[in-house]
């Protein structure tokens with residue numbers, strides 16, 4: 001049986017890649033898109049998307065009400081993605097969320113909604129399998145190297161900083177090591193922000209440059225040695241295998257999962 005999928009953000013860098021992936025996957029069926037600019041048009045009317053007669057809605061409520069779907073994929077912005085996710089759950093459509101920038105409170109609210117309804121929901125700050133492994137390796141390393149700095153580098157069109165991946169990496173490390181104020185106890189920033197963002201004593205540095213896609217280094221230091229764990233996404237194809245996996249797996253879930261590692265590593 002085909003998994004019927006709705007995608008929000010089909011003109012975006014990630015959304016357009018996801019539309020093409022879902023269209024070409026034998027077990028998936030693209031049934032609608034949500035796009036604020038092309039209400040009433042079809043997917044084939046958007047440049048770069050497959051030549052298919054699939055409806056586009058600007059109103060998510062109308063879309064979820066009129067289209068029979070199993071899974072909803074969001075690749076937009078956090079403010080909109082959060083509302084979409086809540087609505088999809090209300091319609092018993094399983095969300096797969098790639099959009100980053102949700103707050104802790106928003107994830108808690110969605111967890112409650114999804115668990116209460118026993119509907120699968122998957123929020124993944126990074127769908128690239130290599131990035132998931134990089135985060136796991138960083139978590140392992142933090143047990144032995146509690147001094148750590150995260151350096152994330154992205155294209156200059158990215159809206160959120162730090163990246164969802166950097167925050168998730170820090171959260172995984174926080175599960176392993178005790179809070180630790182790093183650097184000299186009396187260090188002072190003579191230029192505000194020089195030491196990056198502080199999360200539990202860890203530092204996150206965000207770089208934005210044209211030419212980059214999505215890259216992260218997690219650097220550890222201890223006496224006489226450093227260890228660097230690094231992942232690079234050179235294109236958005238790198239995320240598609242993870243989205244495909246997430247669409248299949250969310251069908252089997254009965255609540256919310258935050259992070260692909262929670263299902264990927266048990267396979």
Ligand SMILES: NC(=O)C1=CN([C@@H]2O[C@H](COP(=O)(O)OP(=O)(O)OC[C@H]3O[C@@H](n4cnc5c(N)ncnc54)[C@H](OP(=O)(O)O)[C@@H]3O)[C@@H](O)[C@H]2O)C=CC1
Nearest residue numbers: 009011012013014015036075076098099100124125126127
């Ligand atoms: N989990 C993962 O593995 C990955 C996650 N991401 C995340 O996915 C999201 C999308 O990234 P990316 O594709 O690069 O971004 P883009 O800016 O290329 O695409 C965003 C899409 O969202 C739409 N959008 C923006 N604002 C609104 C709004 N107010 N209402 C409705 N639609 C809106 C845009 O439409 P419009 O042109 O009209 O503004 C566009 O189609 C980001 O949060 C990013 O961090 C990215 C890569 C990997």
Ligand SMILES: O=C(O)C1=N[C@H](C(=O)O)C[C@H](O)C1
Nearest residue numbers: 100125126158163164165214
């Ligand atoms: O906006 C992006 O491009 C990316 N966003 C995600 C994040 O915030 O971590 C995943 C990946 O880094 C690409």
